[in-house]
Amino acid sequence: MNPVVRNWKQATLLIVxxxxxAFAAGPLFWTATMSLRTTTEIAHSxxxxxxxxxxxxxxxxxxxxxxxxxxxxxVKVVLSAVVIVTLIGGMxxxxxxxxxxxLRRVLYFTVFSTIIFPxxxxxxxxxxxxxxxxxxxxxxxLTLAYVAFxxxxxxxxxxxxxxxxxxxxxxxxxxxxxxxxxxxxRVSLPVALPALSTTxxxxxxxxxxxxxxxxxxxxxxxxxxxxxxxxxxxxxxxEDIGMIATGLMIAIVPVVIIYVFFSEKLIQGMTAGAVx
Amino acid sequence: MREAASxxxxxxxxxxxxxEWTSTSMSPVHASAMKAPMQGSRDLSRPMxxxxxxxxxxxxxxxxxxxxxxxxxxxxxxxxxxxARSDVYVGLENYIGLxxxxxxxxxxxNTLAWAATAPVFEQMLAxxxxxxxxxxxxxxxxxxxxxxxxxxxxxxxxxxxxxWIFNYDWGVxxxxxxxxxxxxxxxxxxxxxxxxxxxxIFVTTWMWTGFNMVVLLAALHSLPSEVLEAAELDxxxxxxxxxxxxIPLIRPTxxxxxxxxxxxxxxxxxxxxxxxxGGPLWSTETVSTYVYKRAFEWNTFDLGYPCAIASVWxxxxxxxxxxxxxxxxxxxxxEY
Numbered sequence: 109m110n111p112v113v114r115n116w117k118q119a120t121l122l123i124v125x126x127x128x129x130a131f132a133a134g135p136l137f138w139t140a141t142m143s144l145r146t147t148t149e150i151a152h153s154x155x156x157x158x159x160x161x162x163x164x165x166x167x168x169x170x171x172x173x174x175x176x177x178x179x180x181x182x183v184k185v186v187l188s189a190v191v192i193v194t195l196i197g198g199m200x201x202x203x204x205x206x207x208x209x210x211l212r213r214v215l216y217f218t219v220f221s222t223i224i225f226p227x228x229x230x231x232x233x234x235x236x237x238x239x240x241x242x243x244x245x246x247x248x249x250l251t252l253a254y255v256a257f258x259x260x261x262x263x264x265x266x267x268x269x270x271x272x273x274x275x276x277x278x279x280x281x282x283x284x285x286x287x288x289x290x291x292x293x294r295v296s297l298p299v300a301l302p303a304l305s306t307t308x309x310x311x312x313x314x315x316x317x318x319x320x321x322x323x324x325x326x327x328x329x330x331x332x333x334x335x336x337x338x339x340x341x342x343x344x345x346x347e348d349i350g351m352i353a354t355g356l357m358i359a360i361v362p363v364v365i366i367y368v369f370f371s372e373k374l375i376q377g378m379t380a381g382a383v384x
Numbered sequence: 385m386r387e388a389a390s391x392x393x394x395x396x397x398x399x400x401x402x403x404e405w406t407s408t409s410m411s412p413v414h415a416s417a418m419k420a421p422m423q424g425s426r427d428l429s430r431p432m433x434x435x436x437x438x439x440x441x442x443x444x445x446x447x448x449x450x451x452x453x454x455x456x457x458x459x460x461x462x463x464x465x466x467x468a469r470s471d472v473y474v475g476l477e478n479y480i481g482l483x484x485x486x487x488x489x490x491x492x493x494n495t496l497a498w499a500a501t502a503p504v505f506e507q508m509l510a511x512x513x514x515x516x517x518x519x520x521x522x523x524x525x526x527x528x529x530x531x532x533x534x535x536x537x538x539x540x541x542x543x544x545x546x547x548w549i550f551n552y553d554w555g556v557x558x559x560x561x562x563x564x565x566x567x568x569x570x571x572x573x574x575x576x577x578x579x580x581x582x583x584x585i586f587v588t589t590w591m592w593t594g595f596n597m598v599v600l601l602a603a604l605h606s607l608p609s610e611v612l613e614a615a616e617l618d619x620x621x622x623x624x625x626x627x628x629x630x631i632p633l634i635r636p637t638x639x640x641x642x643x644x645x646x647x648x649x650x651x652x653x654x655x656x657x658x659x660x661x662g663g664p665l666w667s668t669e670t671v672s673t674y675v676y677k678r679a680f681e682w683n684t685f686d687l688g689y690p691c692a693i694a695s696v697w698x699x700x701x702x703x704x705x706x707x708x709x710x711x712x713x714x715x716x717x718x719e720y
Contacts, residue, residue, distance in 0.1 A: 121516055125527055128513065132594055133530040135545045136537065138556075154554045200442035209435050215443070222450055224643075226651040226701050228675045228694040232687050233453035233460065235679075256449030259442060288434035317538030319654040320672075324680065335540040339658065342544055349548065356541050363536045371529050378535065379599050 136360070142353035150349050165354040173351070175358050177330060178337030185247050185333060186315045189254035190308055196255070197262030198304070202296045204263070205270035206278065216267070222260045231324050238325055245328050253321050258311045265310075265380055269303035270296055309370070309377035313363060334359045454698075460691035467685060478692035488693060490666045491674040495650060498585055498670070499704070503645035505589045507638060510596035515626070517597075518604045528601070531594035543658030546587045550574050574660055577667035584655060584668055592648075596641050603637040604630070639712040643705055650701045671697050 142150055143165065144158040169175045204216050234253055235244070243249030277299065281291045297304065319335040326336060341355050367374055461478055463471040482488050513531065517524045534542065549556045550573040558570040573583045611629060631638070653672035656662060662669035662677070671693065678690040 118521065121519075121521060122523075125513075125516055125521065129527060129530045132590070133533050135542075135549060136533055139541075139545050151554075155556075155559075196441040196445065199438040203435055203438035207431070207435050209432070215439070218451075219442075219446055222446075224647050224701065224705055225450075225454070226647070226672070226694070226698060227653075228651065228672055229457055229698040230450060230453035232675075232679050232691055232694065233456035234449065236456065236465075236687070237449070237453060252445070252449055256445050259446060259450075263442065288431050289437070292438070313536065317540075319538060319540050319657075323657075324676075335538050335654075338540050338544070342658075352544060356544060359541055360537055367529075367533070367536060371532075374536075375528075375532055375598055378532075378595065379602070 139353050139356055139360075142350060143357040145350055145353075147348050147350035150353075162350075165351065166358065169351060169354045169358060173341055173355065174329070174332075175334075175337060175355060178332050178334045179358065181247060181331060182316060182334040185251050185254065186312055189251045189258070189315055190311045192251070193255045193258045193262050193311055194304065194308055197259055197307070198266055198297065198300075199292065200259075201263045201266035202270050202292050204267045205273075206296070216263075219260050220264055223264065227257075227320055231320065234321075235324055245326055245331060247331060250322060250325050250331075250333070253325060254315050254318065257318075257321065258315065262307045262311065265307050266300060266303055269300050273299050305373065306377040306380050309366070309374050310380060313366075313374070313378065316359075316363065457691045458695055460688050461695045463688045465687040465691070471688075474688065478689045479696070481689060482692060482696065487666060487669065487674060488671075491662075491669045491671045494581055494666075494668060495652070495670045495672075497581065498588070498652060499646050499649040502585050502588050502592075502649050503642050505585075506592050506596050506645055507642060509589070509593045510600050510641075511626075511631075511638075513593070513597045514600040514604055515630075517601055528598060532598055533594070534591045535595040537591075539654030540658050542587065542591055543655050546583075546590075547574065547659055550583055575664055577665045580660055580664060580668045584659060587655060587659075588649065588652070592645060596645070599637060599641055600634065603634040607633055635712065639709065642712075643708050646704060646708060647701060650697070650704065 138155070141156075141158055142154075144161045144163065145156075146162055146165070149156070149159075170179075200219075204212060238244040238246075238249045238253075241249075243252065273296065277295050278291060281295050286294065317335065318333075319339075322333050322336050323339075326332060329340065332340065338352075338355050338359060342352055345351060460471075462475060463473055465471050517527060521527070537545075548554075552558060552570070552572040552575070555573075557573060561567065561570045571579065573579050607630075611633065612625075651672055652670050653676065656668050656670050656673050657676070660668045662673045675690045675693050675697075678684060678693065679687055
């Protein structure tokens with residue numbers, strides 16, 4: 109092809125892609141600018157860049173609007189759910205991948221198939237169960253629901269990885285007299301570190317952003333996770349665009365920080381849940 | 385026999401190769417191409433004690449918080465379930481009630497419209513973008529990272545941002561329209577029953593296109609380059625190459641993405657709940673928001689009826705997924 113024509117084509121393509129980039133990332137950027145501006149400034153000109161960086165708004169939201177409570181609830185629930193689901197999901201995945209036993213396929217398929225279940229099929233009964241066991245409106249109840257929610261995908265990703273670890277490793281470990289439990293800790297988990305980090309990232313992001321289970325299982329404001337807190341704040345102060353934007357950024361910033369450092373790993377984690 | 389066991393246990397999606405995960409290139413899709421050399425085999429030993437020990441925690445959680453709730457929902461759907469009163473068996477009354485419930489049908493229509501259109505938009509846009517990056521455009525890595533950002537935010541965050549974007553007075557959409565002199569087109573996008581649902585569908589497309597693009601791009605990179613070069617030599621037109629060579633080759637990936645997107649739209653709740661609560665005039669009511677309203681918002685104090693809706697919807701989603709996978713498979717058979 110004629111190089112001039114090719115350059116023109118490439119330039120056009122680049123312009124189109126730049127427009128799409130503005131469209132895809134613009135809303136996040138816009139929110140970030142608004143989070144540093146006051147509502148009065150925003151009302152004056154919604155699209156201007158911040159002239160003075162009002163970082164104190166973050167402190168205000170954090171202390172005065174109980175974002176510190178929402179944030180720490182989110183951290184508690186997400187961290188404990190991710191630790192538990194990684195551990196018990198890893199154990200189950202190791203078992204499905206490395207041993208042969210009756211009903212193995214049936215059990216695996218049963219757990220796996222719940223990936224496509226709409227949450228409505230469990231959510232109301234889950235509400236009843238949590239009330240029955242006095243776990244309603246507690247972070248423990250929400251954590252358990254989250255563990256169950258992320259279990260199938262975790263088992264799925266880890267099983268396909270464990271199944272492909274060469275069995276020589278396991279044979280060697282058995283020769284050395286390792287117990288099955290020790291094999292899991294000393295062989296499966298260390299070798300599967302890349303897959304583990306993938307499921308950890310995937311589960312962290314999905315649960316950090318989760319809303320439906322939280323809204324059904326939590327009512328007490330002191331138990332609110334970030335998405336619930338944001339929704340409440342939004343309901344209370346509809347017009348205070350600047351502060352709402354600050355609240356949104358408090359929820360986004362941890363994810364953005366992870367993304368800045370581990371973008372490839374994070375993309376891999378998010379898509380792993382989808383593709384394989 | 386052992387081979388068979390390992391393939392059947394992974395029903396929809398191809399397996400992963402550990403070596404893939406250690407590399408920094410993110411192309412999980414092409415793992416299947418190189419799985420052969422590292423095929424691990426299952427251990428023949430059956431230490432039943434260890435097996436039970438490994439499975440017990442996961443299965444306990446699964447039974448308590450997934451299997452039992454599903455059964456209980458199905459049970460509820462045949463009863464009147466009121467707080468502090470014992471359940472009354474009503475047979476199929478709840479299901480029969482669904483027939484005459486116009487709000488339910490409105491919700492079904494809206495949700496199906498969403499699930500039928502959004503996956504198509506997402507895939508079409510995503511494949512074009514993926515091809516653009518595949519053509520070794522400068523800055524491809526930057527584009528990919530930027531396009532992926534929407535999916536990192538929660539629906540709550542996305543919902544609030546897009547409420548501002550669609551705001552009548554100062555939202556981006558209306559400001560742009562007024563800026564180019566199309567003042568007449570400016571409207572309250574979320575307040576108008578005719579535009580509210582399309583606006584929400586637009587938001588989910590915005591949110592998920594980048595995600596689909598990344599997955600498709602990984603699939604493209606896993607294609608053998610000889611095939612594409614051969615198509616080049618045959619002087620295929622650009623569109624022909626896309627339609628007859630590229631799309632058939634990455635069909636399994638497309639199928640997974642369509643199924644995933646379909647399931648996602650069939651259960652969409654958060655975005656609607658934040659942005660419109662199903663309004664105006666039921667124009668954005670989805671099955672999920674209607675179930676939530678019947679269960680927790682309207683003071684009907686009956687979980688039986690919403691459970692009936694959830695049960696019906698559960699089977700419709702399963703049927704939809706089955707139908708999609710059959711459709712994709714048959715096309716495969718016809719073409720090869």
